[in-house]
Amino acid sequence: MLEALFSRHKIILFVFVILVGFFAWHSKDFETNASADTLISEDNEEFIKSQKINQQFSPEEFLIIAYRPKSGDIFSETSLQNIAAISGKIEQLPRVKAVRSVMTVPLLSKAGKELSADMKPNDFTQQKLQLPASELRSLFKDHPIYDGLLINHEQTASGIQVLFKPDIILQNINADILAIQSKRLDGALSKDDKTELAHLKAKAAPQEKALRETRNKEIEILRGIIKDYSADADLYLGGVHVLGYQLINIIQNDLKVFGSAIALLICLLVLLVFRRFSWVIITVACCASNLLITVGAFGLLNLKATVISSNFISLQLILSLAIVIHLIVQYREDAESHPDISQKDLVVLTLKNKIAPCFFAGFTTSLGFASLLLSEIQPVIAFGWMMIVAMAVTILCTLLLFPALLLLFPREKPSSNTTFLARPVNALHHICIKSGGAIILVSIIFFGASVFGALQLNVENSFINYFGEKTEVYKELSFIDKEFGGSTPLDIIYTPPEEPRPDKNLVLRAKDIQNVQRIQKALGEFEAMGTRLSVLNFTQLAKQINNGRPLTEYELTAIYWTLDKGIREDLLGSFFLEPPAQLRISARIKDSTEGLDRGAMLAEIHGKIQALGISKDDYQLSSLFVLYQAMLEQLFTSQILTLGAVFIALGIAFCLIFRSVKIASIAIIPNIISAIAILGIMGWLRIPLDFMTMTIAAIAMGIAVDDTIHYTHRYLQELKNTSAEKAIERSHHSVGYALIYTSLIIAIGFALLGFSDFVPSVLFGLLTGLAIIIALIADLTLLPVLLHKFVRGDIHNNAVASDEMAK
Numbered sequence: 001m002l003e004a005l006f007s008r009h010k011i012i013l014f015v016f017v018i019l020v021g022f023f024a025w026h027s028k029d030f031e032t033n034a035s036a037d038t039l040i041s042e043d044n045e046e047f048i049k050s051q052k053i054n055q056q057f058s059p060e061e062f063l064i065i066a067y068r069p070k071s072g073d074i075f076s077e078t079s080l081q082n083i084a085a086i087s088g089k090i091e092q093l094p095r096v097k098a099v100r101s102v103m104t105v106p107l108l109s110k111a112g113k114e115l116s117a118d119m120k121p122n123d124f125t126q127q128k129l130q131l132p133a134s135e136l137r138s139l140f141k142d143h144p145i146y147d148g149l150l151i152n153h154e155q156t157a158s159g160i161q162v163l164f165k166p167d168i169i170l171q172n173i174n175a176d177i178l179a180i181q182s183k184r185l186d187g188a189l190s191k192d193d194k195t196e197l198a199h200l201k202a203k204a205a206p207q208e209k210a211l212r213e214t215r216n217k218e219i220e221i222l223r224g225i226i227k228d229y230s231a232d233a234d235l236y237l238g239g240v241h242v243l244g245y246q247l248i249n250i251i252q253n254d255l256k257v258f259g260s261a262i263a264l265l266i267c268l269l270v271l272l273v274f275r276r277f278s279w280v281i282i283t284v285a286c287c288a289s290n291l292l293i294t295v296g297a298f299g300l301l302n303l304k305a306t307v308i309s310s311n312f313i314s315l316q317l318i319l320s321l322a323i324v325i326h327l328i329v330q331y332r333e334d335a336e337s338h339p340d341i342s343q344k345d346l347v348v349l350t351l352k353n354k355i356a357p358c359f360f361a362g363f364t365t366s367l368g369f370a371s372l373l374l375s376e377i378q379p380v381i382a383f384g385w386m387m388i389v390a391m392a393v394t395i396l397c398t399l400l401l402f403p404a405l406l407l408l409f410p411r412e413k414p415s416s417n418t419t420f421l422a423r424p425v426n427a428l429h430h431i432c433i434k435s436g437g438a439i440i441l442v443s444i445i446f447f448g449a450s451v452f453g454a455l456q457l458n459v460e461n462s463f464i465n466y467f468g469e470k471t472e473v474y475k476e477l478s479f480i481d482k483e484f485g486g487s488t489p490l491d492i493i494y495t496p497p498e499e500p501r502p503d504k505n506l507v508l509r510a511k512d513i514q515n516v517q518r519i520q521k522a523l524g525e526f527e528a529m530g531t532r533l534s535v536l537n538f539t540q541l542a543k544q545i546n547n548g549r550p551l552t553e554y555e556l557t558a559i560y561w562t563l564d565k566g567i568r569e570d571l572l573g574s575f576f577l578e579p580p581a582q583l584r585i586s587a588r589i590k591d592s593t594e595g596l597d598r599g600a601m602l603a604e605i606h607g608k609i610q611a612l613g614i615s616k617d618d619y620q621l622s623s624l625f626v627l628y629q630a631m632l633e634q635l636f637t638s639q640i641l642t643l644g645a646v647f648i649a650l651g652i653a654f655c656l657i658f659r660s661v662k663i664a665s666i667a668i669i670p671n672i673i674s675a676i677a678i679l680g681i682m683g684w685l686r687i688p689l690d691f692m693t694m695t696i697a698a699i700a701m702g703i704a705v706d707d708t709i710h711y712t713h714r715y716l717q718e719l720k721n722t723s724a725e726k727a728i729e730r731s732h733h734s735v736g737y738a739l740i741y742t743s744l745i746i747a748i749g750f751a752l753l754g755f756s757d758f759v760p761s762v763l764f765g766l767l768t769g770l771a772i773i774i775a776l777i778a779d780l781t782l783l784p785v786l787l788h789k790f791v792r793g794d795i796h797n798n799a800v801a802s803d804e805m806a807k
Contacts, residue, residue: 003348009404016401020289023296030299032248033212033306046630048181050622053493055178057584059574060097061164063219063239065226066480068157070233075102075133075155082229083158084127089225090162093218100161102150103127107139109544144540148531152483159484162222170207176200205302212244219245238480238487240624243463246473250758251310258756258765259313262749263287266321269745278409279328285405286398287320293397294390301389308695309383311764314750315699316390318772319365322706322742323358323398329738330354335412343411347403355399357713360657361706362395367653368701371646383695421740428780429732433725436785443782447673450680457679459632460598460688463487464591468757478592486530486588490625492519492609494583495618509581513539515614516583522608523585526601528593534575534585589625598629636689643697647672650705658712666786667712670778674704678771693763700771707743707779710735715787724791728784736780743776 006012065086069079080103087099098104106124110131122128126136140151150159180197183189189197219242226235266287267280294316298305305312331350338346369391372384432439464481467474481487496512516536523529575584589598602621609619650671654664675697687693714735718727750772753765 003344006344006348006351006403006407009407012400012404013408016289016397016404020292023293023300026296026299027292028299029302030295031209031304032252032310033244033304045185046622046627048178048185049620050491050627051174051178052182053491053584053620053622055175056577056582057574059586061166061241063162063222063237063242064480064484065160065162065222066152066157066236066238066484067160067229068234068236068479070231073133074151074158075136078232079158080126082232083160086225086229087160090160090222093221095164095214095218096162097165098163100150100163102136102140102146102158105146105150107131108541109139144537144544145533148485149533157479157483167207167211170204170211173200173204173207177204215241216245216248236476236479238477238484240489243477243487246477247307247463247466250467250473251305251307251761254753254756254758254761255310255313258753258761261752262314262317265749265752266317266745269748270325273741273745274328274332276412282328282402282405283321283324286324286401287317289401290320290390290394290397291316294393297389297393298386303382303386303389305386306379306382307760308379309386311695311761312383312386312390314764314768315387316394317749318699318746319362319391319394319706320398321746323361323394324402325742325745326358326710326735326738327351327354327398327402329734329741331406332412333734343409344407346411347406351399351403357710358399359395360713361709362391364650364653364657364705364709366391367649368646368698368705371642371649372698374642374645380694421737425732425736425740428736429729429784432728432732432781432784432788436789439781439785443673443778447676449684450673450677453680453683454676456683456686457636458597458599458688459629459636460690462591462596466759468759471757473757481530481590481592484531486528486590488589488591488625488628489623490587490589490621491623492523492585492587492605493620493622494519494585494614495620496581496583497615497618498580512581512583515612516585518612519609519614519619520585522612523587523605525608526605528590528596528601530588530590532585532587535583536585538575598625599633602626602629632690636694643675643701646698646701657709658716660791663712663716663787663791666783666790667708669786670708670775670783671701671704673778673782674771674775675701677774678767681770682767687763687767690760693760693767696764696767696771699768700775704775704778707739707775708783711739711779711783712787715784715791719791724788728788731784732780739776739779743772747772 067074067079067083067086069076072078083101084103087101087104090096090099103126106122107126107129108124110124110129131139137155140146140155143151147153150161151157152159177197177200180189180193180200183193219237222237226237229235263284267284270283271277271280291313295313327350330353331346334346334349334353338349341349366388369384369387372380372387375381375384464474464477464487467477477487494512494516496509496515513536516534520532520534520536523532575586576582577584589601590596602625605621606616610616647668651664651668654667655661658664658667678700679697681687682689682693682696711731714731715727718730722730747769750765750769753761756762756765
């Protein structure tokens with residue numbers, strides 16, 4: 001069958017050219033969406049509750065620009081003119097609803113007795129009043145609302161808050177989506193609900209894509225605007241969508257720069273090891289074809305790369321390269337063993353020898369990634385599907401394209417394996433035979449230390465710390481975080497117990513405001529707590545307007561209805577709802593706080609609020625800070641469960657492949673060690689588990705599975721006709737070379753990511769490279785020792801089992 005298939009190798013190549021062209025065209029539809037909200041599962045109960053709160057209070061989308069003069073006062077004429085000029089240019093953007101700055105916000109304390117429903121807010125702005133710097137400084141000092149929002153506490157930098165108009169069409173679609181998702185809080189969705197939900201999400205997708213593109217263009221325009229004022233001031237841009245923009249840019253830049261560098265390095269190393277340009281051409285063609293087809297397929301399937309799945313290209317490169325190198329080594333070995341057969345027969349022989357282990361390696365690697373589907377977290381599930389698709393493409397395309405390409409080149413002359421690796425390989429196989437007990441003891445100690453290290457792991461997430469401290473991105477985000485009230489939003493929704501009201505016309509009750517005040521005071525005790533806004537800030541402003549005298553709840557109600565509707569909505573619209581009464585405290589957490597433990601902080605916030613006598617049924621914590629932490633903890637639990645499940649699944653798969661429980665049990669050991677070792681090393685080095693590092697254990701497991709199957713399959717093949725000692729020697733001097741070549745090339749390639757400014761890329765590159773080396777060592781030491789000790793003698797039936805299954 002193989003002979004007939006590859007007698008038409010030119011037809012196969014022609015079909016591949018068509019396929020690659022087709023999928024390359026559709027690769028333009030593939031998206032990288034690294035915004036922070038992609039890390040939140042839409043089906044998560046906390047997410048649904050949070051969305052319902054957002055729908056009720058309708059907090060506005062905004063970003064902030066910080067202006068810090070290089071010399072002079074923030075209230076100097078030059079600074080105020082620049083802030084006004086920047087604000088004026090930003091207001092011209094179509095989607096901008098309003099721009100708030102020290103120049104444009106109404107200074108209500110200057111309105112005095114002129115407070116009325118007919119007042120014009122613009123009459124009491126700095127643009128209109130032109131107050132001297134000293135009076136401005138006094139007005140903004142410890143301002144109940146603007147301090148920490150539009151001016152930092154030290155008054156050395158001013159903030160320009162840009163508010164955007166909502167996308168009404170998308171808002172309405174999302175409201176319909178939320179109405180269906182909310183039914184999950186009471187039970188499972190019906191078939192009709194699921195169908196309608198899928199339809200609405202498909203309808204929302206182009207609107208969301210257009211909005212993301214608009215936001216990115218707006219950020220680029222804003223950067224262009226503020227760049228014109230960089231001679232006078234340091235300007236920093238911050239906000240949730242700015243973070244997403246930065247993540248996308250850095251990830252895409254790393255993919256281009258380091259992807260190209262890794263590709264070039266791989267070409268050089270393949271040429272150095274195999275010393276033929278034809279092998280470089282074949283390797284590049286296989287890897288490039290696999291990637292183009294996969295990315296095009298993702299575009300067609302509407303699978304987007306998120307922060308979690310952004311390294312899928314690197315992973316597919318590993319998988320493609322590993323198969324290609326195993327095929328090259330097998331071809332060269334067969335060429336040496338059969339010097340007289342033709343190129344076509346030699347290619348077919350190579351494929352016959354390698355099709356079974358390559359297929360089994362691909363199957364078990366896919367099984368490892370399929371474990372991610374057991375997670376309840378949508379971004380993790382999506383990553384699992386992406387890698388299953390990538391693995392299927394890699395196996396099918398490489399096993400067809402490699403031999404078809406190889407048939408275009410003349411037969412390679414027989415060559416021996418007397419390479420620079422000959423001595424190390426000789427030493428390894430002698431150690432395996434003579435020092436098996438020592439290897440097992442060292443492995444047990446290493447595994448124990450890894451388990452202990454893994455127990456020290458904690459979950460943590462700080463987007464600011466994703467960037468190197470010397471980068472402009474880090475400086476920008478950390479400045480906004482420290483000086484303007486924090487980065488990650490946290491909402492506390494207080495719902496007072498229903499009680500009869502003495503006067504139904506009262507808007508705000510004194511008791512409710514007092515409870516909000518107590519909650520805000522408790523929140524202020526946390527070092528990491530930034531800006532806190534609620535109706536309390538409105539009452540403090542009212543007190544300030546009233547010459548420092550506290551107002552009664554009747555007076556507050558009177559001022560509420562006296563204020564201009566626009567000011568009233570600005571001050572209270574996002575913080576107060578009735579009936580029934582609900583009060584929102586909008587807080588932000590300073591992500592850059594040293595030693596911040598977000599899980600412990602959330603637990604302590606609950607404790608402090610309940611210590612005030614407020615029942616847990618009367619308040620709710622919500623927004624991104626809560627959702628991120630809940631997702632991380634769920635992801636941590638999910639990964640433990642899925643790793644356990646995949647080990648069981650791999651054990652069953654190995655039993656089916658090798659037809660032996662004993663061999664399957666031996667083969668699973670290096671995979672367990674490599675996965676746990678990476679978690680242990682992270683624990684020892686105090687590297688927290690986050691959305692990026694969570695996947696490294698699965699990656700290590702996938703790599704170890706490939707090498708384990710190739711080595712075990714070759715050992716069983718050799719054991720049919722020779723002793724266990726000789727089987728180890730021959731396995732080391734055949735497939736062992738392929739393992740070393742593959743592992744060294746990939747590890748060195750991934751080590752290049754250590755030069756990235758994006759910390760997750762650095763950790764991914766270094767830890768993945770380390771995982772490859774650990775897997776290599778386990779497969780060339782512990783695995784052969786266990787096989788030698790427990791798998792000896794006549795095992796012909798087991799040895800040929802995988803070949804029979806392949807047929």
